[in-house]
Amino acid sequence: MAQCPVRSCEICEKSPAKRFCKNCEQFFCHPCEISHLKIRPCRNHVFRDADKVNVEVKTPVCEQHEEIFTHYCKTCSALICYICLPTTHKTHDFCIIDDEAKKKKYSLEKEVEHAEDKITNAQIKISYIQSTLRTFEEQAEKSKKDIEERVAVIVGTLNDMKNDFLKSIDEQKLEESQKIVSEITKRVNGTNNCQQVLNKMKRAVDGKNNITLLDSFSDMTKTLKSISEMSNWKYLPVRVRFDPVSCRRTPETLIGKISFLDSPRTELQRYERSLQDLEY
Incomplete structure (x- = not known):
């Protein structure tokens, strides 16, 4: 794994940088840090360990005075530097940035x-x-x-x-x-x-004399009766008929019914x- 190069102090440019000034956004060695804090305008500057600082994140500064913000004006809901405070915000409700940030942080954490x-x-x-x-x-x-x-x-x-x-x-x-x-x-x-018998009978009737006719009349009568019965049918075929169901059936009565029900919202x-x- 590649190692990060050791950063040098930006003041003396000789010793390795161990500390970082949040106010100046510069890296210091320990001796330069002590000297920096002895300067009157810088005595309240805040330092952190250099290895815990993300230098890519730049702290915003006051655009008017190019100074780091030190206070928060509640009246204006704005960050202010130590020069803005006594000039344009001295009668406003203000506090140290860390105090307001603590409240905002707590509120944000809840949100x-x-x-x-x-x-x-x-x-x-x-x-x-x-x-x-x-x-x-x-x-x-x-x-x-x-x-x-x-x-x-x-x-x-x-x-x-x-x-x-x-x-x-x-x-x-x-x-x-x-x-x-x-x-x-x-x-x-x-x-x-019967037709053949009837033809013979007709010829016999025509050729018979009265005595012979009367003698055979009974037999001829029976024969004629049997011939007449030929027209009497003993049996006729049955009839066939298909009767559909009387009520009109729908597909639902044969198959079933589809229902789309709302899902139960109980769960x-x-x-x-x-x-x-x-x-x-």
């Missing part, structure tokens, strides 16, 4: 402490809001997943019901078609046979109360 509490409170609230946001995002993703699953179940159920309906219709259609086709075939064959209010208790 800084209060500001730090406010920052801490803000950080806690930010953390709470971030946690609430994460919870909302998790709930949103879960709700989306639940909706997808619910719709999948409903669609699956509807498809199953649709397939059951279609299968029932197909089975009934096949059964009814087989019955009707069988009945039609039987009726067509019977009608054709945040509890945080705020606890922080207020800490402030007091």
